[in-house]
Amino acid sequence: xxxxxxxxxxxxxxVPLEELLTRVDPVIEQYRQKPGxxxxxxxxxxxxxxYLPEEAIKRIAxxxxxxxxxxxxxxxxxxxxxxxxxxxxxxxxxxxxxxxxRGAGQVLEAIKRNLQIDVGExxxxxxxxxxxxxxxxxxxxxxxxMVDEDVHHRVKPSRVGDIFERYxxxxxxxEAVIMAERSAAL
Amino acid sequence: MPSLMINNETIEVPDGTMLIDxxxxxxxxxxxxxxxxxxxxxxxxxxxxxxxxxxxxxMTACTTPVTDGMKVKTNSKRVRExxxxxxxxxxxxxxxxxxxCVRNDDCELKKLAQLFGIEEVHxxxxxxxxxxxWSTSALVRDPGKCIMCRRCITVxxxxxxxxxxxxxxxxxxxxxxxxxxxxxSDVVCVQCGQCSLVCPVxxxxxxxxxxxxxxxxxxxxxxxxxxxxxxxxxxxGECFDYPPGTLVTGKMVSALRxxxxxxxxxxNFAADLTIxxxxxxxxxxxxxxxxxxxxxxxxxxxSCSPGWIKYMEHRHPDMLDNLSTCKSPQQMFGAVAKTFxxxxxxxxxxxxxxxxxxxxxxxxxxxxxxxxxxxxxxDVDVVLTTxxxxxxxxxxxxxxxxxxxxxMDSPLGMSSGAADIFANTGGVMEAALRTAYEVITGRTxxxxxxxxxxxxxxxxxxxxxxxxEGTQPEWRFLEGVTLxxxxxxxxxxxxxxxxRIQSGxxxxxxxxxxxxxxxxxxxxxxxxxxxxxxxLARIEAIYREDEGKRIRKSNENPEILQxxxxxxxxxxxxxxxxxxxxxxVLRNEV
Numbered sequence: 001x002x003x004x005x006x007x008x009x010x011x012x013x014x015v016p017l018e019e020l021l022t023r024v025d026p027v028i029e030q031y032r033q034k035p036g037x038x039x040x041x042x043x044x045x046x047x048x049x050x051y052l053p054e055e056a057i058k059r060i061a062x063x064x065x066x067x068x069x070x071x072x073x074x075x076x077x078x079x080x081x082x083x084x085x086x087x088x089x090x091x092x093x094x095x096x097x098x099x100x101x102r103g104a105g106q107v108l109e110a111i112k113r114n115l116q117i118d119v120g121e122x123x124x125x126x127x128x129x130x131x132x133x134x135x136x137x138x139x140x141x142x143x144x145x146m147v148d149e150d151v152h153h154r155v156k157p158s159r160v161g162d163i164f165e166r167y168x169x170x171x172x173x174x175e176a177v178i179m180a181e182r183s184a185a186l
Numbered sequence: 187m188p189s190l191m192i193n194n195e196t197i198e199v200p201d202g203t204m205l206i207d208x209x210x211x212x213x214x215x216x217x218x219x220x221x222x223x224x225x226x227x228x229x230x231x232x233x234x235x236x237x238x239x240x241x242x243x244x245m246t247a248c249t250t251p252v253t254d255g256m257k258v259k260t261n262s263k264r265v266r267e268x269x270x271x272x273x274x275x276x277x278x279x280x281x282x283x284x285x286x287c288v289r290n291d292d293c294e295l296k297k298l299a300q301l302f303g304i305e306e307v308h309x310x311x312x313x314x315x316x317x318x319x320w321s322t323s324a325l326v327r328d329p330g331k332c333i334m335c336r337r338c339i340t341v342x343x344x345x346x347x348x349x350x351x352x353x354x355x356x357x358x359x360x361x362x363x364x365x366x367x368x369x370x371s372d373v374v375c376v377q378c379g380q381c382s383l384v385c386p387v388x389x390x391x392x393x394x395x396x397x398x399x400x401x402x403x404x405x406x407x408x409x410x411x412x413x414x415x416x417x418x419x420x421x422x423g424e425c426f427d428y429p430p431g432t433l434v435t436g437k438m439v440s441a442l443r444x445x446x447x448x449x450x451x452x453x454n455f456a457a458d459l460t461i462x463x464x465x466x467x468x469x470x471x472x473x474x475x476x477x478x479x480x481x482x483x484x485x486x487x488x489s490c491s492p493g494w495i496k497y498m499e500h501r502h503p504d505m506l507d508n509l510s511t512c513k514s515p516q517q518m519f520g521a522v523a524k525t526f527x528x529x530x531x532x533x534x535x536x537x538x539x540x541x542x543x544x545x546x547x548x549x550x551x552x553x554x555x556x557x558x559x560x561x562x563x564x565d566v567d568v569v570l571t572t573x574x575x576x577x578x579x580x581x582x583x584x585x586x587x588x589x590x591x592x593x594m595d596s597p598l599g600m601s602s603g604a605a606d607i608f609a610n611t612g613g614v615m616e617a618a619l620r621t622a623y624e625v626i627t628g629r630t631x632x633x634x635x636x637x638x639x640x641x642x643x644x645x646x647x648x649x650x651x652x653x654x655e656g657t658q659p660e661w662r663f664l665e666g667v668t669l670x671x672x673x674x675x676x677x678x679x680x681x682x683x684x685x686r687i688q689s690g691x692x693x694x695x696x697x698x699x700x701x702x703x704x705x706x707x708x709x710x711x712x713x714x715x716x717x718x719x720x721x722l723a724r725i726e727a728i729y730r731e732d733e734g735k736r737i738r739k740s741n742e743n744p745e746i747l748q749x750x751x752x753x754x755x756x757x758x759x760x761x762x763x764x765x766x767x768x769x770x771v772l773r774n775e776v
Contacts, residue, residue, distance in 0.1 A: 067349025072365030
């Protein structure tokens with residue numbers, strides 16, 4: 001899938017759904033003949049729209065020659081897929097075994113308190129959505145959380161607010177801040 | 187051939203045999219709730235557990251292939267306890283309001299719970315909420331009773347290629363149903379009811395309308411007539427413990443009379459009428475194409491099966507012109523009953539109530555289509571399935587087995603053998619060929635005993651060719667033409683055939699499609715079956731009924747000739763066009 005943005009997209013919020021749906025068709029065209037093409041297509045479409053509305057799922061089902069119910073079943077099976085609009089940034093808290101024993105539960109509670117939302121919900125300002133996940137492969141650096149595509153290691157419950165603040169800055173034209181941090185981290 | 191020992195008995199089985207089939211071969215019944223012969227073996231319900239020597243855990247017999255030298259126990263303490271645990275777990279997630287459940291008398295889960303002596307459920311399971319879906323006219327779904335065996339999913343997706351049902355969500359939150367918990371009416375569902383035929387519990391069943399019929403019978407101002415589809419007589423007996431394949435035509439007529447119907451008529455009569463209309467439609471299309479060079483949609487598809495029609499309306503809107511415009515026999519009957527018959531007995535159509543007994547749940551949908559009101563109102567008022575008729579007869583306290591034989595009433599009760607075979611896959615085609623060949627050549631269809639052998643049996647797609655020679659002057663353009671026909675049953679097979687036709691790989695003049703495996707004898711409203719042995723027994727019974735008839739061809743049915751003489755005029759005439767033909771609509775693609 002190369003560099004395609006497969007998580008919540010931050011730049012399309014003002015584009016009407018109707019228009020976003022037309023961008024689904026080339027994705028279907030590209031993947032419909034490929035074995036196992038359904039899941040990558042769903043991922044990319046979720047990247048384009050930010051979530052998977054019923055209209056998009058119907059379009060994909062039709063394009064792939066599958067039934068609506070079957071494709072909805074696939075979407076419902078994977079926690080990665082969301083059928084409700086999500087925030088600009090998606091926070092995923094790993095509750096895999098390693099993270100869990102290293103305190104992921106407390107991290108999750110701290111995030112819920114900090115953002116005033118529950119798992120599966122989105123903050124009122126539509127900046128953050130909260131999800132739980134199972135293992136990012138960062139067990140040696142547990143507990144881990146992901147914000148969009150960034151993995152944050154050894155997260156302390158008391159510091160979650162600091163992490164999110166940087167993403168808020170990004171929204172306010174603070175892209176450079178994050179980019180600088182990313183390069184520094186590399 | 188591997189050999190294995192089952193409970194100290196050694197047997198040999200073909201390579202690749204699963205334990206469940208090997209056990210049956212050894213005369214040992216293995217309980218199951220998800221297995222479907224030849225269709226599904228996925229070990230989902232876990233009830234078919236057996237003990238295999240050397241295996242760490244109990245094994246599911248439906249997914250374990252036999253290996254040479256295997257030693258299997260199917261009735262050890264460990265096996266019984268394992269199965270009991272599984273059953274208790276299933277019961278803990280099942281909304282078991284057995285007293286008021288439609289499946290009370292034939293619930294597979296309840297039977298197994300009794301069989302294994304379960305007196306108490308020790309677990310508290312998480313149940314799927316009961317959001318009963320009444321959205322369709324044919325089916326009722328109660329997800330709370332679902333035990334997730336996936337039989338319905340497999341028949342809906344793989345056999346029927348429809349896919350209204352799928353697992354939604356995951357883990358404890360999983361349920362089986364349409365996308366996003368939509369009602370069935372919002373997704374593509376042809377209402378064939380094959381799901382209700384295989385559901386082991388009361389999660390999917392036909393929409394029961396027995397009381398509506400009793401109400402009409404109780405109304406002194408209503409003249410209530412009943413029609414029974416060809417497939418009923420070969421299956422209704424199973425509701426009263428007759429073996430599959432028992433013909434109960436005479437007893438069925440007696441029972442209907444005792445229920446209080448004012449006249450007992452036969453859908454078979456309308457099947458003969460269908461042949462007259464559809465046969466002539468085919469000949470007209472052939473004439474347009476072969477003689478006049480007019481643009482004509484060929485092959486022509488049969489239109490008797492309402493699930494198939496709905497499937498085409500959803501999935502192949504570009505081929506609707508290929509569907510015969512003939513209404514199904516059920517609807518032809520309704521239209522004739524509320525016009526010709528009403529006139530004959532001096533009643534207004536609104537004073538007549540037409541009840542159908544059908545092997546089919548989709549017929550409930552068909553009767554409610556707005557196109558089906560040729561008499562100015564619904565031509566068919568209530569549709570009962572075979573299962574409902576069985577329950578209705580019991581409810582009325584009628585002892586079916588001791589009933590005398592009776593015969594159908596006139597003028598809509600007489601039928602030819604060609605009408606009987608409408609119940610079987612290949613039957614409508616054979617019936618059409620019997621008449622069409624005779625019309626074209628003036629001679630009898632040149633097949634032994636009038637049976638077009640290549641079109642019978644349970645192969646999914648069947649083909650035949652009939653060469654036409656020695657034509658009557660009117661049909662000269664067919665001289666030397668080889669008529670190519672095909673038959674498909676189960677929509678998955680129909681879809682394959684459609685693709686062959688669309689790609690140009692196959693060319694036919696006439697194609698019969700029946701929605702359900704085996705044809706109407708295997709319809710979604712028939713007594714529940716999960717095997718082909720029952721289908722074959724019913725098919726054989728239907729051919730027997732046909733061969734026992736004095737008249738074997740629709741065009742020789744004197745009541746049909748009388749109907750044309752007194753009322754309709756001629757096939758494809760103006761009256762026929764209004765009463766007996768229909769049009770199709772576009773529906774949502776997903």
